[in-house]
Amino acid sequence: APCPILMFTPPSPAPQLLATGSVLTAGPDRIVCKRIVLSGHPFKIHRRSAVIRYMFFSREDIAWFKPIQLRTKYGRVGNIKEPLGTHGHMKCTFDKQLKAQDTILMSLYKRVYPKWTYRPYLYKPAGDVTRGELSMETDREK
DSSP: OEEEEEEEEEOOOOOOOEEEEEEEEOTTTOEEEEEEEEEEEEEEEEEEEEEEEOOOHHHHHHHHTSOOOOOETTEEEEEEEEETTTTEEEEESSSSOTTTTTEEEEEEEEOOOOOOOOOEEEEEOSSSSSTTOOOOEEEEEE
């Protein structure tokens, strides 16, 4: 079951709710990924194959990303066949014929590690501990 999370501002006059969310699992096998989507446009369409431009701008980049699958906004799926020229045009094949207004997309994923910016509160007795006069300070105030 997900665990609900509430995040508040520091209690200067009164705490205010900043964000809500939930934690699914805290297991070490969970991976956090960032996705970026490269897009291109059809230059020439020949039945199931098409020449795509504006996704890459060098021949070496096309050769590097050749094994990755392409998709379109209208649901077509395809692959890169070969680069054409030196300016980033490429020949691609798809499962069905493309439309001229279609956009070709390539999703790239990168693993992201969480930032450790946690600063714990340190409790430092400032007065008489028996009467409950304690002050709370962070490690920034040291």
